[in-house]
Amino acid sequence: MSAPLLEIEDLSVTFNERMAAVRNASFRIGRGETHCVVGESGCGKSVSALAVMNLLVSAAKRTAKRLSFAGEDLLAMPEKRMAQLRGNRMAMIFQEPMTSLNPAYTIGSQLTESYRRHKRASQRDATARAVKLMGRVGITAPEMRLGQFPHQLSGGLRQRVMIAMALMCEPELLIADEPTTALDVTVQAQILRLLNELKDEFGLSILLITHDLGVVARVADSVSVMYAGEVVEHTTARQLFADPQHPYTRGLLSCIPVPGKSQRDKPLGSIPGVVPQVSVGFSGCAFRSRCAFADADCAGTINTQTATADHNYLCRLTPTRQKELARA
Amino acid sequence: MSIAISLPPVRVRTFRVGNVGFWIGVAICSVVVLAAVVGNALVPHDPFAQNLNNRLVPPFWMEGSQPDHLLGTDQLGRDYLARLVYGARISLLIGITTMIVSGLIGTTLGILGGYFGGIVDDVVLFLITCRLSIPVVLVALAVVGLLGSSLTLVICTLGLLLWDRFAVVARSTTMQVRSLDYMNAAMCAGASTPRLLFREILPNIASHLAVVATLEIALAILFEATLSFLGLGVPAPLPSWGLMIAEGKDYMFFSSWVIMIPGVTLFIFVMGVNFVGDGLRSLLGAERPR
């Protein structure tokens, strides 16, 4: 296997030196791979993406053992060089395209701006490329859309514009933060299909951040499950759904109703309590207050365990031990 | 079994320039309010007592000042400090009562328009538009000129003219609140209309109105000064700051402090009130969740 495109090792982000938003998160994304980071709100999934892009607010502090993109060290990289990477070789799309599109400029000028800046292309070349890409992402009548403003488009179209904009400079990595959460289900399927096609066509690597395990199942190659700032389980998508190891992952999977599978009159599985906010210096398993199997030792250091070659999880207990405890 | 995870409250400290301004404003306003309430008990002179033998005594930092009259005396020999302090009372009185009158009118209109919408709102909007097309100073001048000047008349005229900002803010915030689900829930809970207006809407728009209130106080004080300067504000022996400037304008070339003292006081006080308003805005803005 060739070297991964993005490597993150022991990434931590703290806010105001008090709140630990991300704690020692590690994952890597290979070229042409879709990696999903899944978790509930406040688990640190968006913050880790922003940390990769170096777009954190000034109150946040980022540390990592290793943070490299295509062999380049992002930690030591000066902001000027980083700005050249962003929007060029790394692009990002967000949940609500309305907030990331400037309402005062036309679609056309926003689409072509970064291409002209990064690639030093003429307006004509940039427009030609914009029209081509808009057609590619399924926007009808692209020439007409160029002159329109963001508010004149529907949510699905705006997200397509965002994708086209992200693709303008032929990025190698596309970071998508909940790209379909604000969209209707039918549109969600269309957008995800589009992302998948584009991945193959352009050889993109995608870092997809989502809370929806259904989305993870259908698009991910590999998955990181995050909880309270930590990656609690890291494996391939197939492995995660076939054989989840961490009690949190299992809990999450039992929470979602599945048509035709979950019993109508039976309650859904649920995880009691709420996600804790973890302060700097917290130790032990953050899930222990909600975990049915937790005991006093869970407050100690938890080591990563390996289930199979590409399946790690952060829990003291093996699944067999969990089953024994559940029976007892 | 339960294992407690301690969660320290995450409190982002927001000590910004806006807040510094807020406290400066509060300090200025407190001094003025204090002066208005107890000032004349502390100053040993009667603000109305004339002494024509002791006219235009300069203030303490100038040559020829008298330790007895810290800020000197005016053209009729009245103690300037006593008049200034008494003027604070007039300015505050006018500012606050005008704010109350205009606040009642504006808030009522705004809430009604915002809550009921439709034709009520059209009427309110029309009234606001009409009010905005009235030149305040000219109308106030005309009214006072016709009916003669008195404190009550100045307050009533300003109160009836300065409600537009209250109405606009109350209307738009009411419309926002009305569309929120807790209003729907309260309606479904069977709450009566007065209850909806006073318990659900008013507390939620009060913070916005408080900001407007401070601005209106400042505006009313300035308008009063303007009217008094033009000779149509509070009637003569009453020492309003605007009137003091007007009375001193003949002497400004030789004894510039006669208008400087009330002018600077007015400026600092109005700035203080505006600081409080700005501070309130940023404080309340930060408080609103999400």
Next chain:
Amino acid sequence: MNSPAAIEVRDVRQEFRVSGGMFAAARHVVAVDGVSFSVPAGRVLGIVGESGCGKSTLARLILGLLAPTSGDALVYGQRLAALDRKARARLIQPVFQDPFSSLNPRQTIQEIVSLPLVAQGSFEAPEITRLTNEILDRVGIARAMATRLPAELSGGQRQRVAIARALIIKPKVVVCDEPTSALDVSVQAQILNLLAELRREFNLTYIFISHNLAVIEHVASTVAVMYLGRIVEMNETDVLFRSPRHPYTRALLDSVLTPEPDLGIPDVGLGDAVPDPSRIPAGCRFHPRCRMAVERCQREPPKPDLAAPDEMVECHLANQDNPFQLVGGQYAQG
């Protein structure tokens, strides 16, 4: 009928006037266009549809927050419009989507939850306190929270408070408008379980509105699918999910992403025409997005085909003797 249905909606239509300003002509948007259904007591009617399909407007009509332009909404045989606010509150209560905007930020939990009782005006203070404590216990909110403000609660706790407020007056019908869409997955499950328990305990009838078909499938006994202001298909949940008859229902079902890694991303084939309630297409309103549409669909609106009171479909092609063959989807095999 001897016992009136818990909810009966008869040919309800809701138009909104979108004012273009003081001197511009107003436009009319038809948000709900001739909807009829009835829900027997103790059942759960799930309403699904995309944003802008009129499902939330329908909820507000049923709650009596809006007066329909035409048609009637009846709760236990009584026209909501004819009821006074107190009687209406005793019959029907809402639970809204966003727990951050559905609780008044300036009132304590105690004040919020007790509002329906206070508004009745016939309860003594100690009675109100007792009932408030009882319902807070029942929904799992610690009594210590009663004096707090909503801002101090998490999303799930807020939604529990909203549920407590709806149930404190023991209504007969609860309208849940996307009650879990703003919540995290694990909290969503808690709230869905709570709603199901309470329904059995208080013998409630639910109208449950959601865009999430998996949730609807889990909670509803009957499902109505809305598209641009009309119900295009309605049936028992099992039947609807097993054999959808309307192409739009099929597309919706296909777009559900179940956590099954090998199924890939479905091709719903709806094209990218966007439904716009201010410009409803002639003929069948779904035809611009329908891959099965024939010439007749562009010209003639289909009539509802009622097989039973709660079994309905509105599609030219579903009525024919030789129904179209839908491509096998993920639920077709059952």
